[in-house]
Amino acid sequence: MKPFDIVIVGGGGAGLYAAMEAMKTNPGLNIAVLSKIYPNRSHTSAAQGGANAALANKAKDDTVEMHIFDTIKGSDYLADQDAVEVLCSEAPKIIRELDNMGTPWSRMDDKTIAQRPFGGAGRPRCCYCADKTGHTILQTLYEQCLRKGVIFFNEYFALDLSVDGSRSRGLIAMNIKTGKIEAFPAKTVIFATGGYAKMYWNRSSNAAGNTGDGQAITYRAGIPLKDMEFVQFHPTGLRKSGLLVTEGARGEGGYLTNALGERFMSRYAPEKMELGPRDLVSRSLETEILEGRGFDSPAGKYLHLDLRHLGADIIKSRLPQIREMCMYFEGVDPIDDPVPVRPTAHYSMGGIDTDNLGRTVMQGVYAAGECGCVSVHGANRLGGNSLLDILVFGRIAGRAAAEECQKFNPTSIPEGELAEKEHELRSFMQPKGHYERYGALREELGHTLGMNVGIFREASKIKLGIKEIESLKERFEHVRVFDTGDIYNTNLLQVLELKNMLDLAETVAAGALVREESRGSHTRTDFPTRNDEKWHKHTIYTMEGGHPKIGYKPVTMGRYELQERTY
């Protein structure tokens, strides 16, 4: 295949923005976007609530400074302050840019972009389109990429980076429709494959494919990961499916109540109540359940999200998709009944370690969005900052790659690497005396992570989790792929995704064990307070002998000193 200047892996918000920006920066470049699904299916579409930007349309006194402070405080001071500054100061521009290219933002009476309150934010600064914000942003970006003639390789599964010493030669991927392994020699590769929270499987709100492919590929290629132990649990997953009810539901005024009928958030965040930051609200729900104030059902314990007082009109106009989901998946119409909810794994703060331009330690390799870790979310992400993150840093990475690729020589990928990969994949299909089913392993992985590396963590449980993950990795060696065909082999794909999740699960658990403090989403019952002296630093993971080796990196500070975090 003809060598590329830029290959972007992933067609969600970050990948598509990177592609557009790279083309804008230098229209002469040979750019390709490769995605394992059609880009318009990407998980960006599931983001319901919105994107934060201090447009000051709703609260006239809102400022970028306040957005920066809220984000740093929300991160429990683990975010790099220079990166947060980039995120928040670019925000108004990027929201307007999306408006200029057709995103159907909801509007206020004065015809400007509407904004709603969101958790952990001092002002209503979350821009939205009803509760389909991510969906409409993704559609807009995909439409604009089609307009610009971006070259897409749809339904290609990324397998490996081809590495030559300290630089990348490009990507090896499988064409899902033919099963053929193909080389994508490229001067630069941008990973934008989304998060890894699906490793919690049935206790996750994520799409089936959010398996951390980009993180796993780069980790195996020797690129460090960062802050992997920080996984955000969203407070309001639907009881049965774990699917998400947007924070916008609370932003519009929804209540959380327990079996005693109390608005229990008054115990945990008397000021912000339901609109506390996600880590705190999730812990509050979990505590209510653990202390016996939850409801009981065959599908597990749960609490109530009560929207009834908002009235049918608000629910229908501002939360239509949520209403539909509650009816489809729980059989509950939020106009008439409270919605049964429990916390669900939702977002990965950790990811590929990058600088503020999305660069990794390896020449020519970039990462952006949930796949990367700049870090702007630190130990806990604020609602409305993830869409913003993918847009801002997707664009920055696209521009950086477009500028830097000119300095790099063209590359080629040795044929032998393809043959080797082919052989490796074929070996999954060999009959084995004793074999394992990937489905069972996947479920067990999610279960052990949920039980042992979930919202509340402690040393003995995490150790148990690590042991179980190790044993799952051993059993994975016996997994057999029964579909031996080449064409659209989803059996093989799901096995490869499981491998990625197993590798990353080890880093999540290892980080959770080593970080002996409680910060943001990471709560150690045996170390219940934040320990800035010892732990105000990022964890860095490199693969050694197939397992994670942990190192550290200082947090970039700025204007804001460490403070206790209360709401």
Added chain:
Amino acid sequence: MSDSTIQHHEESRDVTFRVHRFNPQVDSKPYFDDYTIRLEKGITVLRAINYIKEHVDSSLTFRAFCQAGICGSCAMRINNMSKLACTTQVWDELDKAREPGVIKVEPLRNLPHIKDLVVEMDPLVGKMQKYSNWVDSKMPEEQWGKKEFLVSEEEFLAYDKATDCILCASCVSECTILRAHKEYVSPAVLLKSYRMNVDSRDAMHDQRLAGLVQDHGVWDCTHCYRCQETCVKNIPIMDAIHGIREDAYASRGSKDTSGARHAEAFMDDIEKKGKLVEATLPIRTNGVVWTLKNLLPMAVKMVIKRRTPPPPPLVKASKGIDALRKEFKEMTSHVGKDHEKKSGE
């Protein structure tokens, strides 16, 4: 039998999924596989076929991603209707099953087949490109990000519902025109085209419309309403199609295609007589030459079988034509008004 056992029986039962199978690498033609599994009430079709893949037959192939009805990956035909597997309850489908306890699952129609329940989506993407399904901003790209457009509630509502479309292609699969002509623009692309054309921020309305009125475009729709009935997001797709037609008629008249002339001939007849003057309909739609060349043999056969429509002078105006004309005038008046309003802005 106690109440609790009755309830127990209702809550869980054996269900057979009759699934369309075809792997072009090994099969010469498609066939059906039956999978019978025990399921609990409340489970979706997607979770059921996921269970089959994980526990019974790993080679069963389908697309699925978000599992929450927003990504559009898992559209398939379930009991002869295209819909999302992830938002479809097994128990609802059992009520609709032709054979008791058997749910039929097939790939979408009108798109090239790849394997089992997977179809090729590229033709749809190609049509989105062909019909410029994007906002071509009134603002030059160098200016982007500096200020937002002001959009009124009314302008927003014009495209709001259409932006619900998740491109699942269920409407494409059920479209009766696509069954006959794969080149037909397709309902999803018409919906998206409409959404772009009514967007006050868009600058290429006329050019997009000029593409939509060509052959295989908006005039080919036969108003069967299948797309709208099928839409998993309950989008009034036919309103969008009518919207494009009204827009096209108002700004371009009826000269574009035979479809447009056909529509106009209908309108004329209804206005004048309250019924169709069928004998001259082909001439007014496609011209004398085409009619003689293509319909003369059929006309001869009709004469022999004495099934010819009455000659035009014999088609008298219906009773109550005056009242009808009044209503007709009222119904058609908004088309012109809408158009004036748009061009006046």
